[in-house]
Amino acid sequence: LKLIDDLRENNISVTAIVITRYSGQTAANTFQKRLKRHGLQVFLHREIPGYPSHIEEVVSEEGFGRNPYIPVTRPLVVVTGPGPSSGKMATCLNQIYHESQQRHTARYAKFETFPVWNLPLNHPLNIAYEAATADLSDNNAIDNFHYDAYGVMAVNYNRDLQTFPLLQGLLSRITGSNAKYQSPTDMGVNCITSGFCDDKAIQQAAREEIIRRFFQYYAAMQSGQGDEKTFERIEEILHKANLRPEDRKVVKAARQTALDCEAAGKGDNGIYCGAAIRLRDGTIITGKNSPLMHSAASMILNAGKHLAQLPDSQHLLLPEIMESVANFKNGLGTRKRVGLDLSETLIALVVSASRDSYAKRALDCLHLLEHCDVHLSHIPGGGDEAALRHLGCSYTYDPISPTRNLFFA
Structure with a gap:
């Protein structure tokens, strides 16, 4: 729908x-x-x-x-x-x-963007396609049908190569001719490379995507929604691309922030979480969890202050609003922890911005977080994930529970 x-x-x-x-x-x-x-x-x-x-x-x-x-x-x-x-x-x-x-x-004909037929087999963009389809066990390969017909190297993937003889036979039987298509690549419409203007940037973005997919499959396996075979496949792809999860800069930053949080004796009820975001200029901003808010909420507020050129000591959420929200959550009797998640924090920021110029300045900068890389040292709650998606952040996380409870939302 x-x-x-x-x-x-x-x-x-x-x-x-x-x-x-x-x-x-x-x-x-x-x-x-x-x-x-x-x-x-x-x-x-x-x-x-x-x-x-x-x-x-x-x-x-x-x-x-x-x-x-x-x-x-x-x-x-x-x-x-x-x-x-x-x-x-x-x-x-x-x-x-x-x-x-x-x-x-x-x-x-097929309009199919990946793999890109006229890029090298092991170009990071084509490897990123394998990462995106690790659960389908797709493998890129040279289209031997295309090479035999035209003497031109082209990249395709295993399922298309395996089914091409059958598809060619079906089309020949239906139309009475197979002159149109000599290879799976012939069937595809793909001019994506005509729009490339910075291959170095494309390769780096593809590497980031491979690592994001690694964390996605890792989290799925840990939650029981994915299988070990898929995770082994994404590990192979990561190795083929000569990458490590820590090559995503925000991963190291978030994990170190969680360690710093523990060393400082902060956190919330013995749970120490860290979050990190990489801004468009490369600056990395972090946030720790506390009894007041989740690490993702702290990170976004800190990013807003940085972009609005406000001092770290500047409070953005009005105390009376924080107190009202905490009392409301506590009064519902459904949660023992009343720290604000990111969605709740953004609502509090919007309300504060109507009465506080500093909060408004930070709020007005949040659109600059779109497409920024984020990593969390723990599994985000539903309110954190929804808000990160709303902000347009590309987030990953370590599949570690942020609570001792077996269930959390």
Whole structure:
């Protein structure tokens, strides 16, 4: 549903929704009704036995012929989906089959950004693609079909290379010709390198992304939402890129801040957390946790003071507002800890800014935190994560609990 909203915001009309591999599932029926109530056309494509390897059966009235054709009015149609293996290619082939049956000529191409076919195999940007798909076990490789056809080196990935002979066979069977596509790379539309103006910056951004993905998979494994195989894969990718988690500068800073917090006897109830953000000019600002607020909240307030050129000693949150929020949280009786998370801190800052010029100056600078790198030494709570996303920060964290409780939010 969000994808539909995003497309409409960009003035791209949505003709229809296709539910693939349909076999009468209750959840699919419920979702179909929901879509129809929104006035959307819904088509059901059932799973085709033997797809894609049994070409004779697939390209027949009992294969693609059983699934309905989706009427379109434009010469160029975009087929997209919410993720990998959602049936995009099968939907395209189904359309081409029905167009062919009507004696219309239809073609298919993929708009696929990564891996970048005309960059070196081990360019950090292509390795970053492997990091992003570590859970799918994608591996980049040289497209041997492209080299055999044109004598040109091109980069593709394992799933496309493995399925190309089958896809080529399906297209040949449907259209009666395979002259158009000689390789998986032929099928892709990718001109991204034409927009490169600073390869050094691109490589560094790709390295940062690889490390971010490492922390993402590490946290997923520790929480039980990911598996060890995926984590081993991201470790291999990190090693291939010659990187360590600590190469992300904010990681060292956040961890050291947590150690400093403990050494100073601060923290909250024996828990010592650190947070660090790297500003656009490279300056690193840190924050510690305390009984008053989380480390992420302290970090953002400190960053606001730095950007507004205010002294560290300047308080931004009015005492009466802090006291009111703490009393409210304590009065709910649902939390033993009343320290403000980042979302609550930002609300308090907004209220304070209406009455305090220093708070307003800091608040007016927070838009400069967009795209800044952040690392937390502990797992952020829901209020911290939501606010970091709202600020547009690229955050990672060590999967260490910030409380002795088994459950926290």
